[in-house]
Structure formats: C-alpha cells, structure tokens
Amino acid sequence: MAEAQSVENGCAVITGASSGFGAIFAEQLAKRGLPLVLTGRDESRLAAVQESVRRIAPGLDVEVVVGDLGTDAGVDALLALLDGRPIDVLVNNAGFGTYGPLSKADAARENDLVAVNVTALVRLTCAVLPGMVARGKGGILNVASTIAFQPAPYQATYGASKAFVLSFSQALWAETRGSGVTVSALCPGPTRTGFVDALGADVAHTAVYRHLVEPEPIVLAGLRALDRGRPVAVPGLRSRIMTNSARFVPGWIMALLAGRMLRPSEGSEAGRLAVR
Numbered sequence: 001m002a003e004a005q006s007v008e009n010g011c012a013v014i015t016g017a018s019s020g021f022g023a024i025f026a027e028q029l030a031k032r033g034l035p036l037v038l039t040g041r042d043e044s045r046l047a048a049v050q051e052s053v054r055r056i057a058p059g060l061d062v063e064v065v066v067g068d069l070g071t072d073a074g075v076d077a078l079l080a081l082l083d084g085r086p087i088d089v090l091v092n093n094a095g096f097g098t099y100g101p102l103s104k105a106d107a108a109r110e111n112d113l114v115a116v117n118v119t120a121l122v123r124l125t126c127a128v129l130p131g132m133v134a135r136g137k138g139g140i141l142n143v144a145s146t147i148a149f150q151p152a153p154y155q156a157t158y159g160a161s162k163a164f165v166l167s168f169s170q171a172l173w174a175e176t177r178g179s180g181v182t183v184s185a186l187c188p189g190p191t192r193t194g195f196v197d198a199l200g201a202d203v204a205h206t207a208v209y210r211h212l213v214e215p216e217p218i219v220l221a222g223l224r225a226l227d228r229g230r231p232v233a234v235p236g237l238r239s240r241i242m243t244n245s246a247r248f249v250p251g252w253i254m255a256l257l258a259g260r261m262l263r264p265s266e267g268s269e270a271g272r273l274a275v276r
Contacts, residue, residue: 010086010138011035011061013078015069015124016094018045020193021143024219025091026053026062034088035061039078041068069094069120070112079127086135087128089226092121092142092165097158099199100264110157117161122168129172129181136180139226142169144185146239149246153259162187166232173231182229186222189239191215202264 012029016022018040026038030053038053040046043066050062065081067074095117098109125140132138145159148166152159169185176183190196192212196203203209218235225233234240246254 010088011037012089012091013037013039013082013087013124013128014091014093015039015078015120016143017049017064018042019049020093020195021188021191021215021219022091022093023049023052024216025093025223027056028219028223029089029091030057030060030062033057033060035063037063037065037078037081039065039067039069039094041066041074070115075120075123078124082127086131088132088138090124090128090138090140092124092140094120095143095161097155097195097199099155099158099203101154102156105157113157114161117158118164121165125168125172125183129176132181133176133179138181140169140172140181140183141222141226142183142185143222144169144187146187146189146234146243148185148187149243150249150254150258151251152262153255154262154264170231182226184222184225184230185232186218186225187232187234187239187243188215188218189213189236189242191218206262206264208258208261 012034014022014025014029014036017026017038019042022038022040026036026049030036036053038046038049046064046066050064053062054060063081065078067077069075069078096113098105098113102110121142128138129140132140142165144165145162147155147159148162166185166187169183172183190209190212191214193215196209196212199209213236221233221235234243
C-alpha cells in the first residue's frame with residue numbers, strides 16, 4: 001500500500017483502538033488524512049481517542065463502534081457498519097493474552113482469546129480483502145508478536161494465536177502480490193501498552209517481560225512495512241536477533257528455552273499453580 005494512495009476515497013478501520021497500539025495507529029493514520037472507524041470495548045476510552053484524533057485532524061470523520069470482537073454480535077456490528085464501504089486500511093490490532101499453566105487456566109477465557117485474536121481477525125480480513133483486490137489498492141496490517149516465532153509455555157494459547165496471525169498474514173501477502181494490496185504482520189516484542197499489566201503482576205518478573213519498549217516506534221515500523229509491501233516487521237534489534245535465532249533451533253528446544261524465560265517465580269500465584 002503506497003502512502004500516496006492512502007488518502008483516496010476510503011477509510012481506515014482500527015480494532016482495539018481504545019488504548020495502546022490502537023490509539024497510536026488512529027493518530028498516525030489521521031495525520032495521513034484517512035477517515036477512521038475505531039472499535040473497542042471501552043466506550044469512554046474509545047471516545048477519548050476519538051476526541052484526541054479530532055484535535056490532531058480537525059474536520060476528519062472519526063466513527064466509533066463499541067463492541068466485543070470476541071462475540072459474534074460484536075463482529076457483526078462492525079461488519080454492518082462497513083458493509084459496502086471502500087476500506088483502504090484495516091489494522092487488526094485487537095487482542096489480549098493470558099499467563100500461567102494451561103492445566104489451571106480458565107477454559108472460557110482461553111476460548112475468548114482465540115475468538116478475538118484469531119476468529120475476529122479472519123472474519124474482518126475476509127470481509128474487506130475482496131473489495132481491496134477488486135479496487136487494486138489497500139493494506140491490511142495484522143498485529144502479531146515475537147512470541148509467534150516459537151512455542152510459548154505458560155502462554156500456550158496466546159503464543160499459538162499469534163503464530164496463526166503471522167502464518168496467515170504471510171500467506172495472504174503471497175496471495176495478493178501484484179494486486180495492489182499488501183498484507184503485513186507486525187511482530188513487536190514486550191511493549192509498554194498496558195498489555196503486560198493486564199497479564200498480572202507475576203509476569204513482570206519473567207525474563208521476557210522484564211524490559212518493555214515504547215509503543216510509538218513499533219506503530220511507525222508497522223506502517224512503514226505496509227507502505228513498502230513487506231510481509232513481516234519485527235521492530236528492534238533485540239527482537240530481530242531472537243526471532244532469527246528461532247529459525248535455526250528445533251521447536252522442542254525453543255519450547256524449553258522459552259519455558260525457562262516465561263516460567264513464573266515459585267512464590268507467585270502463577271508459580272504456585274505451575275507446581276501443583
């Protein structure tokens with residue numbers, strides 16, 4: 001998706017836009033003059049992002065859709081609003097993670113994770129991609145993670161969901177080559193977005209989540225990848241070294257190494273669950 005094309009006619013859709021990456025994506029795409037459709041579960045925070053964007057780009061059309069993309073009703077409401085409208089950019093950013101041994105996990109919560117991180121992303125992509133291909137322009141940016149590159153003990157479902165996003169995005173990038181449409185996967189490492197806080201206090205003591213980076217450079221890297229037609233963006237030298245190393249190590253070894261880095265401390269709640 002060339003940047004020069006992005007301001008013609010259509011709009012940008014951003015899921016998970018009420019905070020973190022989503023709010024920054026909204027600000028950056030507003031600066032390009034793209035009308036926005038923002039969706040999220042928290043109405044007050046979504047309204048605050050809407051107001052912030054309008055200050056950045058006065059007169060820009062910014063619509064909000066409050067809903068839970070982990071439900072059919074939430075996805076249906078967004079698709080109903082988008083029906084028949086040209087979409088220039090779709091940022092599939094909505095998602096969340098869980099932490100702890102799967103044997104002690106809340107099965108409903110794990111199912112919700114798959115619904116948001118995978119099912120909603122696929123439904124939205126399937127809804128907008130045909131129109132993009134027919135018009136010969138557009139871009140889809142799917143937010144994956146560096147955790148997608150190896151198995152993730154204590155975050156098994158989350159890691160697997162992001163591995164799906166990465167594989168799905170790369171496949172669609174190949175399918176759409178030469179069509180004028182770009183599909184890219186953004187794979188950030190641990191970032192200061194509120195995601196880590198939502199996992200619980202235990203995770204902050206792990207080797208993986210001890211050091212967090214700022215989110216804005218991550219967003220800019222994702223948009224650059226989309227503009228330049230790149231299938232995958234892994235921002236940050238440390239993250240690139242880690243993900244490239246994973247390519248040359250058997251999966252079972254990576255699972256053991258990741259398990260050591262993600263294992264909760266014995267005194268933590270997650271740690272007590274892990275050893276029961």
